[in-house]
Amino acid sequence: MRPADTPGNDKPFLRSENGEDQLSAWRFRRAHRALFRGVYVSTETPVTLRLLGEAALLLAEPRSFLSHHTAARLWGGVVPDDADVHVTYPRMRAQCFGIAAHRPKARQHVVSWMGLPMTAPAQTFLDMSHLLGLVDVVVLGDSLVRKRRFTPDELVALAEHHRGPYSRLARRAARLVRAGVDSPMETRLRLLIVLAGLPEPEVDHRVYDEHGNVLFRYDLSYLQWRLIIEYDGRQHAESEEQWHQDINRDEQLDDWELRRLVVVAKDIHRTPGRTLTRIVRAMTRQGMPVPMLTDEWRRHFPTRESGISLPA
Structure with a gap:
């Protein structure tokens, strides 16, 4: 068995069960829960979206980052429910159940937020225009403006330079985003x-x-x-x-x-x-x-x- 990488009781870690006897596996599972295949955390640690994002990145190749629904929610945005953690990989690679993989796009703006690499708020808005309809994209934009992630004018300026599939929808949605929306x-x-x-x-x-x-x-x-x-x-x-x-x-x-x-x-x-x-x-x-x-x-x-x- 490979030694568990345990930086702290509240941190997810990778663990291999190769060569482990049944008693050891039973004791381990009493004290830990699986977040993804091979990724565990203490049962005393609350499972949050940030924790799931951190766990998913443990399975990802270098330079991977959180994106789409996951990034939107971590920024405080409102998007339709999605059970998967969304990760963008430099190279497409099969992952385990519960992780949605995405291809990187040219010049995606990635930043560090909550200690995790993820798409910037406006980039997340543009990426979600590939997955959502007009109304849901505007809902996301209004919610991110409310969280002060960007202003409507800043979003429109960035969307005007967006190119590729669904860029027309992104530009239209950006022009419909308003400040002061409560819900x-x-x-x-x-x-x-x-x-x-x-x-x-x-x-x-x-x-x-x-x-x-x-x-x-x-x-x-x-x-x-x-x-x-x-x-x-x-x-x-x-x-x-x-x-x-x-x-x-x-x-x-x-x-x-x-x-x-x-x-x-x-x-x-x-x-x-x-x-x-x-x-x-x-x-x-x-x-x-x-x-x-x-x-x-x-x-x-x-x-x-x-x-x-x-x-x-």
Whole structure:
């Protein structure tokens, strides 16, 4: 048996079981868990994404780095769930179950973050444009802007020089990324509106008191037309404090004669057509000019309910 490389109880290490008797193997497995084939860590160590990334790199050849979904999540970005650890290798090489291998691209920007080599935030955004649809790429961009990994203008400038497959999608997604977005569902709501051909709303409008404190924050707004569109998550229904804050805000909006349209998760995921009908109706009632809707939203937000009237 090769001596275990154990830099610390909380570090993953490689271990060979060649020539090991059953009793020794049983004792070892009582105190350790396998992260990947041949890579172990103490059972007392919490398994985090960073730990899995470190473990995957132990199996990789030199100059390999974390990328794609794994890099995005380590930077604090929001991407669809993926159980694999994503690693880019200088040369493609078969790896064990649980590790997704990628080919390197020309001039990929790799940095050290959390002590691990991985693609830089903007590079990660560009790489993910090869794997995700437009809406999910913009969700990632908005979340990374919120984490202050880059600004929308910086991202657009980098995307303009991006070439290769899916570069057009990357450039378009970069131009749709905004600052001040509070959640992925806010991004989806805004894109439902924009991809339907409606005017883009203002994001994250804030109302301050005389001391500079934030009184209210509007997710999406057309203040010229006294219309606010907001996404309400479960915290609004489950938090009594939030519930009282919403009541006070709604009363203030009534005093200011502002129309507030509330959208929840199913309105976006299941009945986007009906949601657009509500939005168009609210715009019309506020006297806002409404253009003819385009059909692009249907590609990204499929309606999962039949027999409803969709906006023309």
